[in-house]
Amino acid sequence: MQEKNISMSVIRRLPRYYRFLEELLKEGMEKISSRELSERMRLTASQIRQDLNCFGGFGQQGYGYNIAELHAEIGSILHLNGDRRVIIVGAGNLGRAVSSHLDFKRFGFKLIGIFDRDPAVVGEKIAGHIVRDAKTLREFCAEYSPKMAILCIPREFAGDTVKVLSESGISAFWNFSHYDILGDYPNATVENVHLNDSLMALSYEMEQKGC
């Protein structure tokens, strides 16, 4: 039932469903219809049903969807039950925020190391981890084989860092640097988070709305 050619648009909505269902659970609700969920989430009931049916029939005619069940199903589709090892590269403001702010465990990740190239930062303790020297990345990866790297480094180092990490067996990048990791590593999974782009888009919108 699963796995085949699900479009990115659908995937990107799954975490949002997951979030809303979690809230409904907290509210103590048991079931919900696509119509009611659509009103809360401000999208169409049709879209919800269409989206969910990419992965299977989780609802029941005449009843709706069981919230706990659907929540668990989506969590499983998103593979939030894993324990993939993760490192953060770059212990500046952003690296610190990401390491402390995010609950990796909840999403199936496990932070195992933080790196920086600045000797003044190396040795500091952040989110329970001693910051390691970025020079030791290769050997660290060889020993602990992390699966994913979170890049919180300046643009100018990003290209080289991706190369090193890629060679060291890391196949997924959550990229916060102002640099685009493009298709040069066909086996890598990449999620570019461009905060600057987001701010610029907001700037445009504000202008349009006359703010």
Add this chain to the structure above:
Amino acid sequence: MQEKNISMSVIRRLPRYYRFLEELLKEGMEKISSRELSERMRLTASQIRQDLNCFGGFGQQGYGYNIAELHAEIGSILHLNGDRRVIIVGAGNLGRAVSSHLDFKRFGFKLIGIFDRDPAVVGEKIAGHIVRDAKTLREFCAEYSPKMAILCIPREFAGDTVKVLSESGISAFWNFSHYDILGDYPNATVENVHLNDSLMALSYEMEQKGC
């Protein structure tokens, strides 16, 4: 020429064009064709021309696009030359990172205040600003009328905070809280940044690619 019904898909690509053009400028290039730019950015030349022509004919047949000129044009479309006053609400890890990491000025914004509700944090200095008590938000807004608020607060306070800020005349929100600001404020411009969602989408992708 401008202003009419430009789709979100186009808008979201503009900052990326802007970034790439900036790089080309730094490389000292003078002009570029849609074909060459498309190869660098990994999209189609057709799309680039289509996108740019939403705003005007910036190119020249047989020549291509003048990089400096196009860069300036896009900057102007995105309204990066403004000086909109901005406040940050929430001086935790994320608030600190956002306040220090981002170059607001470069994108037409000006940070004028940081707020937190925790007395232990109030009074601290972050990115050149003394953290103010969140209780004073209303009066601060009345006096300095910021246009935008960056929300770096926990989910449970987000709804109320948006309400207060909205009543205080703030019409744009860059929302990092794990909460969706939906259409309840029709005049507000909202950009939701859901890092958790981004991480979950990445999790899915990793699973698909067999990481």
Add this chain to the structure above:
DNA sequence: TAGATTGTTAATCGATTAACAATC
């Protein structure tokens, strides 16, 4: 059973790509 609501197919809408005439 009757009412409700799903799963799923068909219709619509919008975004991307292809093609080519205009023009530098």
Add this chain to the structure above:
DNA sequence: TAGATTGTTAATCGATTAACAATC
């Protein structure tokens, strides 16, 4: 002028919405 490349229209593709038969 000939070659290159844009601006723009037309064709294709994909995503969203509407409709309704299936079924709980």
